Amino acid sequence: MSERTEGGGAFAGSVGSTRAALLDACAALLALVGLCDAIYLTVEHLNGTTLQCSITHGCAEVLGSRYATVGGLPLAAFGAAAYFTAFSLATLAAFGYASARRLLTVLVALMFLFSLWLLYLQAFVLHAFCQYCLLSASVTTLLLVVVLVQRFAARRV
Amino acid sequence: MKKTLPVLIIAVVLLVALGGGALLMRSPSSDVKPAASAATNAAPNAPRPARAAVADDSPPARVRGRADAPVKLEEFSDFQCPTCGLMHGVLKQLVAKYPTQVGVAFRNFPLREIHRHAAEAALAAEAAGMQGKFWEMHDLIYEKQNEWKDAADAAGEAERGGRERAGCAEEVSGYRV
Numbered sequence: 001m002s003e004r005t006e007g008g009g010a011f012a013g014s015v016g017s018t019r020a021a022l023l024d025a026c027a028a029l030l031a032l033v034g035l036c037d038a039i040y041l042t043v044e045h046l047n048g049t050t051l052q053c054s055i056t057h058g059c060a061e062v063l064g065s066r067y068a069t070v071g072g073l074p075l076a077a078f079g080a081a082a083y084f085t086a087f088s089l090a091t092l093a094a095f096g097y098a099s100a101r102r103l104l105t106v107l108v109a110l111m112f113l114f115s116l117w118l119l120y121l122q123a124f125v126l127h128a129f130c131q132y133c134l135l136s137a138s139v140t141t142l143l144l145v146v147v148l149v150q151r152f153a154a155r156r157v
Numbered sequence: 158m159k160k161t162l163p164v165l166i167i168a169v170v171l172l173v174a175l176g177g178g179a180l181l182m183r184s185p186s187s188d189v190k191p192a193a194s195a196a197t198n199a200a201p202n203a204p205r206p207a208r209a210a211v212a213d214d215s216p217p218a219r220v221r222g223r224a225d226a227p228v229k230l231e232e233f234s235d236f237q238c239p240t241c242g243l244m245h246g247v248l249k250q251l252v253a254k255y256p257t258q259v260g261v262a263f264r265n266f267p268l269r270e271i272h273r274h275a276a277e278a279a280l281a282a283e284a285a286g287m288q289g290k291f292w293e294m295h296d297l298i299y300e301k302q303n304e305w306k307d308a309a310d311a312a313g314e315a316e317r318g319g320r321e322r323a324g325c326a327e328e329v330s331g332y333r334v
Contacts, residue, residue: 032170035170035174039174039177039178039181040181042178043178043181043182044181046182047181047182048240050238050240057270057271058271060238060239060240060271061239061306063239064238064239064240064242064243065239065303066303080174084170084171084174087167087170088167091163091166091167092163092167094163095162095163097163126307127307
């Protein structure tokens with residue numbers, strides 16, 4: 001994590017690196033949205049409350065299901081940790097740490113795959129959708145789009 | 158500065174995230190509408206008669222433990238609600254641990270709009286209750302909640318399971334309840 005890109009990063013001044021830093025900043029902002037969502041879900045789970053959905057109908061089913069807890073901890077807490085890690089990596093990448101960007105790509109890919117699994121559970125096992133979980137899945141998908149755009153853009157430059 | 162700024166940003170976000178989480182933990186959410194509070198807390202500041210939430214012509218609640226226990230909990234519950242399912246285990250333990258001090262009164266509160274089998278399950282429990290097996294059926298329905306909640310024929314499964322467990326000889330006719 002200590003190495004910084006030679007000629008890359010936010011302070012190198014080239015058009016390509018500025019665009020890369022902007023995309024990193026986008027990824028950091030998206031990760032913040034996901035972090036807020038996950039913290040909210042974690043806290044409500046720990047408070048023992050039943051969240052009611054306002055858009056979808058199924059928050060209680062999804063958030064009260066056995067899949068919502070892993071080893072006694074709310075799954076959302078792991079999500080919060082993942083989003084915070086993604087935010088940290090995106091911030092470091094925006095400041096020119098190339099290895100952080102590589103790690104961010106791997107992390108976001110794993111988060112996306114896990115989101116697909118959670119979507120599958122909601123659609124085919126629980127038959128209920130929770131809007132907060134769908135928001136998280138959307139954020140992770142957008143994160144994947146951002147890191148992929150960045151990778152392809154970096155190849156072209 | 159260039160090296161410390163990202164670390165500073167990350168540290169600030171971490172502190173805000175932890176602080177915000179801690180603040181949320183303390184304040185009760187306005188988004189929460191548990192079944193019991195939705196039914197009983199319509200006017201929290203108004204003086205309430207002893208049985209404000211229950212119409213006079215409603216049947217008596219099913220009581221687990223002593224009906225005249227010094228601590229009496231009245232539960233408005235939905236058999237398909239996952240949180241009610243979690244609460245079921247806690248309340249059962251509570252009565253088992255303090256049999257003379259705690260009584261739990263159960264009332265059906267099926268949320269038909271969001272739980273398609275809640276009303277059927279309530280009928281099945283009441284039907285078993287007519288044969289003196291309400292709590293056996295009540296426990297079975299909650300214990301098997303994950304198995305029947307998505308079933309096409311939930312009432313049939315509950316009834317079959319209930320007969321096996323509760324030893325009911327007759328067909329349960331839910332529609333008499």
